[in-house]
Amino acid sequence: xxxxxxxxxxxxxxxxxxxxGGSLARGLRERGDVAGARAVIGVGRTPASIARALELGVVDxxxxxSDDAALQxxxxxxxxxxxxxxxxxxxxxxxxxxxxLEASTIVTDAGSTKSDVVAAARAALGxxxxxxxxxxxxxxxxxxxxxxxxxxLYEGRNVVLCALPDNPPDVVERVAAMWRATGATVHEMxxxxxxxVLASVSHLPHLLSFALVEQILxxxxxxxxxxxxxxxxRDFTRIAASSPEMWRxxxxxxxxxxxxxxxxxxxxxxxxxxxxxxxxxxALEAVFARSRxxxxxxxxxxxxxxxxxxxxx
Amino acid sequence: xxxxxxxxxxxxxxxxxxxxGGSLARGLRERGDVAGARAVIGVGRTPASIARALELGVVDxxxxxSDDAALQxxxxxxxxxxxxxxxxxxxxxxxxxxxxLEASTIVTDAGSTKSDVVAAARAALGxxxxxxxxxxxxxxxxxxxxxxxxxxLYEGRNVVLCALPDNPPDVVERVAAMWRATGATVHEMxxxxxxxVLASVSHLPHLLSFALVEQILxxxxxxxxxxxxxxxxRDFTRIAASSPEMWRxxxxxxxxxxxxxxxxxxxxxxxxxxxxxxxxxxALEAVFARSRxxxxxxxxxxxxxxxxxxxxx
Numbered sequence: 001x002x003x004x005x006x007x008x009x010x011x012x013x014x015x016x017x018x019x020x021g022g023s024l025a026r027g028l029r030e031r032g033d034v035a036g037a038r039a040v041i042g043v044g045r046t047p048a049s050i051a052r053a054l055e056l057g058v059v060d061x062x063x064x065x066s067d068d069a070a071l072q073x074x075x076x077x078x079x080x081x082x083x084x085x086x087x088x089x090x091x092x093x094x095x096x097x098x099x100x101l102e103a104s105t106i107v108t109d110a111g112s113t114k115s116d117v118v119a120a121a122r123a124a125l126g127x128x129x130x131x132x133x134x135x136x137x138x139x140x141x142x143x144x145x146x147x148x149x150x151x152x153l154y155e156g157r158n159v160v161l162c163a164l165p166d167n168p169p170d171v172v173e174r175v176a177a178m179w180r181a182t183g184a185t186v187h188e189m190x191x192x193x194x195x196x197v198l199a200s201v202s203h204l205p206h207l208l209s210f211a212l213v214e215q216i217l218x219x220x221x222x223x224x225x226x227x228x229x230x231x232x233x234r235d236f237t238r239i240a241a242s243s244p245e246m247w248r249x250x251x252x253x254x255x256x257x258x259x260x261x262x263x264x265x266x267x268x269x270x271x272x273x274x275x276x277x278x279x280x281x282x283a284l285e286a287v288f289a290r291s292r293x294x295x296x297x298x299x300x301x302x303x304x305x306x307x308x309x310x311x312x313x
Numbered sequence: 314x315x316x317x318x319x320x321x322x323x324x325x326x327x328x329x330x331x332x333x334g335g336s337l338a339r340g341l342r343e344r345g346d347v348a349g350a351r352a353v354i355g356v357g358r359t360p361a362s363i364a365r366a367l368e369l370g371v372v373d374x375x376x377x378x379s380d381d382a383a384l385q386x387x388x389x390x391x392x393x394x395x396x397x398x399x400x401x402x403x404x405x406x407x408x409x410x411x412x413x414l415e416a417s418t419i420v421t422d423a424g425s426t427k428s429d430v431v432a433a434a435r436a437a438l439g440x441x442x443x444x445x446x447x448x449x450x451x452x453x454x455x456x457x458x459x460x461x462x463x464x465x466l467y468e469g470r471n472v473v474l475c476a477l478p479d480n481p482p483d484v485v486e487r488v489a490a491m492w493r494a495t496g497a498t499v500h501e502m503x504x505x506x507x508x509x510v511l512a513s514v515s516h517l518p519h520l521l522s523f524a525l526v527e528q529i530l531x532x533x534x535x536x537x538x539x540x541x542x543x544x545x546x547r548d549f550t551r552i553a554a555s556s557p558e559m560w561r562x563x564x565x566x567x568x569x570x571x572x573x574x575x576x577x578x579x580x581x582x583x584x585x586x587x588x589x590x591x592x593x594x595x596a597l598e599a600v601f602a603r604s605r606x607x608x609x610x611x612x613x614x615x616x617x618x619x620x621x622x623x624x625x626x
Binding site: 088138139140141157158160187193196197198200201202204205206207208209210211212213214215216217218219221224225226228229230231232233234235236237238239240241242243244245247248249251252255258259261262264265266268269272273275276277279281284285287288289290291292294295296298299301302 | 401451452453454470471473500506509510511513514515517518519520521522523524525526527528529530531532534537538539541542543544545546547548549550551552553554555556557558560561562564565568571572574575577578579581582585586588589590592594597598600601602603604605607608609611612614615
């Protein structure tokens with residue numbers, strides 16, 4: 001059993017003990033009182049990832065997804081199950097655990113897209129979909145895997161829950177309590193709202209960042225260009241070192257919202273291109289000045305929120 | 314007189330004591346032995362910027378650009394003049410100082426574009442253009458002004474010199490020595506090479522970053538989007554807080570190279586858009602994986618270069 005400031009559970013099963021799942025495990029275990037053993041069970045796709053999570057002490061026990069008996073034993077009496085794998089695996093994972101899932105177990109996920117996850121959950125769980133609360137902790141690093149997991153990854157971060165009409169309110173509240181126990185702030189949105197917002201401020205910037213590195217790689221003087229890249233390039237492309245598999249899945253799963261944002265972005269670029277070609281400095285300066293003000297205000301508000309969340313920082 | 318490890322001068326005049334000019338002044342004064350007074354003279358456009366640079370101790374004396382007698386006195390016997398203003402001011406500034414410029418004074422600049430600067434210098438200086446060595450220290454911060462100046466801004470950074478056929482070799486070498494005295498590494502390129510490389514790894518990312526903030530601002534749910542923006546957005550848009558005036562001038566001055574890079578980038582984006590629309594995960598993953606490898610290798614090489622430059626870091 002683990003108790004984190006009044007939020008307690010006997011057993012949490014995490015499917016995918018990488019950065020996201022591993023950070024939840026570490027966040028709860030290292031912030032809470034741990035009594036007894038085997039409170040956090042990791043389920044992995046590969047023997048290497050399971051072994052690594054155990055070796056790092058991120059989980060108490062680890063099980064192979066392919067092992068029927070072990071998976072069933074892991075899920076027996078589980079209070080919570082977290083899916084923390086690339087979003088395309090949502091439906092197969094839910095189908096895989098469905099036969100072993102007890103009615104009292106609450107399932108949630110950490111996927112970066114939500115409309116597709118809701119559809120996958122309905123397809124896999126059918127009438128039992130009320131046990132599943134779609135969620136998304138908005139936190140990450142460009143590193144992936146259990147080695148990258150941090151106990152304070154969710155401290156001061158936002159977690160979005162997209163509660164279904166099928167979810168009993170106390171089930172949603174218990175998932176919210178789990179995330180709050182890691183230091184996160186929980187918000188509710190519809191899946192459509194979530195997907196539009198994240199397409200804009202997360203998925204599109206990732207695509208644009210990957211695209212810049214790709215474009216340089218395609219140019220004949222790529223090596224010269226990379227050798228003179230400096231701080232602006234460094235920050236702009238930090239997210240181009242993110243997991244290709246995860247971002248492939250996100251771009252496909254959220255393609256409708258992503259295409260909307262990409263098309264709106266391309267229209268802005270076309271406007272800026274015209275201003276550059278016409279040497280219209282005034283038009284460029286107006287856009288740059290507006291962006292600078294908005295970006296500076298965003299940073300200040302973010303700093304205020306962080307300071308309020310943790311007055312000692 | 315200032316002596317920095319064997320590089321010495323009696324008088325350096327800096328036109329524009331902001332981040333770039335101020336950091337050169339601080340870098341030389343704080344790293345070197347200073348004997349006597351008035352070795353670094355700042356020339357400013359506004360009384361406020363001149364007063365601030367003096368107050369901060371970035372320069373020994375400060376002069377208003379509009380003051381004929383003071384400007385002439387400042388330039389009398391100067392060893393070096395650095396232009397550190399937005400690039401559109403290169404020609405007017407050179408025209409302004411030309412009547413007072415002594416034949417033994419070496420002039421250089423810190424502009425982010427070079428083809429236009431060369432043209433401006435030829436127009437302003439005519440047959441005396443051999444006194445002018447075009448240069449670009451590749452360093453910066455999103456903050457601007459003398460308050461943002463740092464003595465170690467150029468430590469371990471690259472400075473590109475685009476020597477003219479008209480420059481005597483010893484004149485180029487003296488400018489190189491000045492930058493090396495700040496801890497920078499000096500490279501030579503043609504103006505065309507410089508502008509193509511910088512358009513790719515600096516000017517284009519800035520335009521793309523400004524464009525993302527502009528696009529979000531244009532959307533009806535901008536406030537909601539900003540409130541869920543996290544670390545990826547933060548790093549991608551750090552450079553969107555850069556000086557609008559400076560970046561306006563760069564985009565106009567380097568528009569030919571910038572448009573080439575922007576068009577190549579737009580072509581990559583169109584390819585990625587098609588893959589997203591077709592839900593072609595394999596095509597997306599291939600691009601993302603290639604970008605991740607290149608970005609990770611770039612970071613490692615950069616870390617190695619930094620470690621070699623300063624083994625104690």
